Amino acid sequence: MHCPDCEPRLIDYACHELPDEERAAVAGHLATCSGCALEYCRLQADLEGITEAHTEAPRARVYHQLRRVVAREHGASWIDRARGLLVRPVPMYGAVLATLVPVAVWMLTVRGPAPEPPGATPSVTVAPNATVIDYDASATPPSHRGVL
Amino acid sequence: MIDRRSADEDLLAATRQGDLRAFDELYTRYERRLFGYIRRMVGDRNQAEDLLQDVLLTVIRDRSYDPSKGRFSAWLFTVARNRCLQHRRRAEVRERSPGLPPEPVADPEQRVARTQQVRSAMAGLTDAQQQLLLLKQVGELTYRELADIHGVAEGTIKSRLHAATQAFRRRLAELGEG
16 A cells, blocks of 8 residues: 555544454554554544543533433332342342341350240259259258367 | 443443443443543533433433444544534524534633644634544544445545544644744
8 A cells, every 4th residue: 555545544543433354454654654553643632632621520510410310210220229239149038037046045055945825834854864962961950060 | 240341231231230330340440531622612610520421321321322333432423523523513503693603612722832733733723623623532433334334435534534634743843834
């Protein structure tokens, strides 16, 4: 490719609108011709100038207003949210159970058996095979023993 | 799963299903380019912000968009262009004045000499040339998409864009010399 062929293709080249074959030919020419390469750089800078001069951020309130409207119109309903909880990879109810069950077991263990209803005969439970170590039933009780 | 690599079309679908993270990503991608384009078309900042909201809500609400028929960005800028032209027509009727392209509004950004020169050079072009360059450079639309928007052949868009680019560069060079 020569300069007269390259020049009219520079805009299309800068806009990424050339077919692959022509694009490769232009790129090859730009790599060897300083004049066309310089012209391409200038063109590119001018085109980028258009973009830079015409991009601008709106004020933040625009974003907040829009987000509110989108949330109101398209936000998930409570049914969708509940469904979302159930179909998660680790279901939320599983996590809740994993937390609550050990706590419940611990509380039952600490509190002991439930109190008996009023009027009921208190039941004395004796372990069937209870053994007492170092106890002599025939010995004098400690209160009847001499002090000295 | 929504992330920065998600396609625009996926983000739009997720936004419509109530995923606000998808909306945030979509907004971040387009806010500067779309607002810049609209602001250039209508001039006034407040009106441009209103139009930006209007355009984005329209594309989110309108379910007629078919991703198989074209890119989301092309559709978005088509909607924006139509809204801006509609707004201009109404403004012209209200003011009974010819539809001259709005002059850039003075703001701190314009103190940058280069930006000012570029805007001045753009202001020297015809309205059609400005729109074409903005849609190409700011909207990043292809020749094919521009041809669809304007209802002309791709070759026509190509020659018009070449003429607009050359006119813009000529004007920019004159301003640089002056």
